[in-house]
Amino acid sequence: MQKKPIFIALASLLAAVLAALAFFYTAVSSPLTLPRTPLEFDIEPGSGLRAVARQLTAAGIAIDADVFVVLGKFGGAEKSIKAGSYALDQPISARELLAKLTRGDVTQTDVVFIEGWTLKQVRERLDAHPDIRHDTRGLSDAELLQRITGDAQPPAAAEGLFAPDTYSFPKRASDLDLLARAWRAQQRHLAQEWAARAADLPYRDPYEALIMASIIEKETGRDADRPLVAAVFVNRLRLGMPLQTDPTVIYGLGEKFDGNLRRRDLTSDTPYNTYTRRGLPPTPIAMPGRASLHAALHPADSRALYFVARGDGSSVFSTTLDAHNAAVARYQKVATR
Structure with missing residues (x-):
């Protein structure tokens, strides 16, 4: 006599679970509403899923924060999201957006260092670049070189130690990282030419x-x-x-x-x-x-x-x-x- 109520309860529970799953699937698969396209937004370093959801909402992306957090935890993405600047050219789903963030599919830009420039000119170009994080402002050339080389006693002068080139980088990259790349490139070029x-x-x-x-x-x-x-x-x-x-x-x-x-x-x-x-x-x-x-x-x-x-x-x-x-x-x- 009690089997029927139990069956009804289980059926109701199953229906509720299926409805929740259907809602969740729709929520993570449907294109998100964007205030405009292209839309650029930043994810700050060290952001957890909840903080990322807040930053997405602040950028105008109509995302359900609870759904995003569950999706991220279910997919093991909580510690995989990459900080940086991103751009959306068209609406995408929450699932696609999370994949973009975990891939680190950040927007790229570049800066050009010209042959024959002095380090003063290079630093002025970096200081004027709107997409670079300016971590070297206030540092002397000697302090800059010490940060890059890690040496307590770096070379006496930094002039000429950086390779001219076009350097691509994700927006909000540090100018210190860019200079370190240019320094390593010049060290490599000089070593190769000296050897031959x-x-x-x-x-x-x-x-x-x-x-x-x-x-x-x-x-x-x-x-x-x-x-x-x-x-x-x-x-x-x-x-x-x-x-x-x-x-x-x-x-x-x-x-x-x-x-x-x-x-x-x-x-x-x-x-x-x-x-x-x-x-x-x-x-x-x-x-x-x-x-x-x-x-x-x-x-x-x-x-x-x-x-x-x-x-x-x-x-x-x-x-x-x-x-x-x-x-x-x-x-x-x-x-x-």
Whole structure:
């Protein structure tokens, strides 16, 4: 006599469970309402499922927080959600959204570091980028390098130690992480070029090659001229001649340089004045690219000691001072080097 009520109760319970499952399936499978498309939103580091649900709701995504939390826990996603910036181009379901968050399918952007830039220019570009988290503001170059290398006594100067390139990154990435990537890339490039260097070069170590590469970067207007520019400076080093390169003088002037290099600047001594001092300057003067690194370590087989710009980006190379003066008279009218 009691079997029928029990059967009815079980049937009711089953119906309720099936209804709940149907509701849950519909809730996690139906496209979520978005206030607009594309929609960008951020997930903060360390956010749990409930906090993520609040951030999604704050962004205008019509998601049921309880359903999202249950879905995340059921799928084991509670500790798998990746922080970062995301974008939705069209409505997607809660299940698809959770998968996107656990994959870390963040929006990407990029920043470009140009060959020949100084570290000051690189840091200014990072500071002005709206999609970068600015963790290095207020740090000196020495403190910045210490954070990147982890060394208690990092290299004395950070100039030239970062590789120029286009760096893609998820929005809200740290500028410190980007600089660390550029530093590792330059270390790798320099090591590879040093290992394959030509014989009998006048460099004591890879750092001196990096210094030379930075000068070549600033002195070259055409890629094809890099090995010849390198040859001129390598030949001068071998002979003990001063390098007499304007970009080092300009770097030594720092903020005092107003865009016009004067004769008195060439005779005013600084550690970077290669007219008044022989040999390489104490540090790189800019950020050399891979081509300049290669040229510094594979100079052309040439006896040239002089060069002058034609005015079209290329240069004329000479082995004697008389030939050089003739080229200067033809192309620049006044001796500049």
